[in-house]
Amino acid sequence: MYKKIAFALASFFGAGYFPFASGTFGSLVTLPFVWWSAYNYGAKGVAVLAAAAFIVGWVVSIEVLKYTKHDPSLIVIDEVCGQSLSFLPVAAMMQGNSHVILVLTIGFALFRLFDITKPFPAGWADKKLRDALGVMLDDVFAGGYAAICLYLINHYYNLFMGF
Numbered sequence: 001m002y003k004k005i006a007f008a009l010a011s012f013f014g015a016g017y018f019p020f021a022s023g024t025f026g027s028l029v030t031l032p033f034v035w036w037s038a039y040n041y042g043a044k045g046v047a048v049l050a051a052a053a054f055i056v057g058w059v060v061s062i063e064v065l066k067y068t069k070h071d072p073s074l075i076v077i078d079e080v081c082g083q084s085l086s087f088l089p090v091a092a093m094m095q096g097n098s099h100v101i102l103v104l105t106i107g108f109a110l111f112r113l114f115d116i117t118k119p120f121p122a123g124w125a126d127k128k129l130r131d132a133l134g135v136m137l138d139d140v141f142a143g144g145y146a147a148i149c150l151y152l153i154n155h156y157y158n159l160f161m162g163f
Contacts (some may be wrong), residue, residue, distance in 0.1 A: 007060075031083070126138040
């Protein structure tokens with residue numbers, strides 16, 4: 001029973017079984033949750049979403065890795081965590097903003113860029129930490145890079161006009 005629950009959570013209720021680009025699909029299905037959390041609770045809501053995804057992801061990845069290779073494509077709860085972190089610095093501004101689709105699109109693209117290219121320390125975590133923590137941390141680092149870039153883009157190009 002625990003194995004089935006772990007696989008369901010690790011795959012974010014089946015998103016990880018998408019036939020191609022499961023990480024991209026996992027990031028994409030995260031966006032409504034990020035929007036809802038930001039809209040209703042601001043940065044605190046997004047932080048809770050990211051923290052919950054990290055803790056749950058770490059725990060269920062331990063179980064899933066007993067039956068799979070390192071960081072199998074079906075685990076996308078790490079993308080949920082990292083994608084959520086991408087929006088943390090701008091989450092408070094997403095409440096009732098008419099440019100939220102643009103912000104979600106840019107944040108999604110930035111996170112995917114850093115998750116795929118894995119700049120240091122994301123690549124280090126992915127290659128050197130061959131456990132559940134490594135599965136989660138490379139996406140945390142990618143989300144951190146995306147968050148910094150999204151913050152800077154918002155700061156310099158004022159994506160949230162009027163804020």
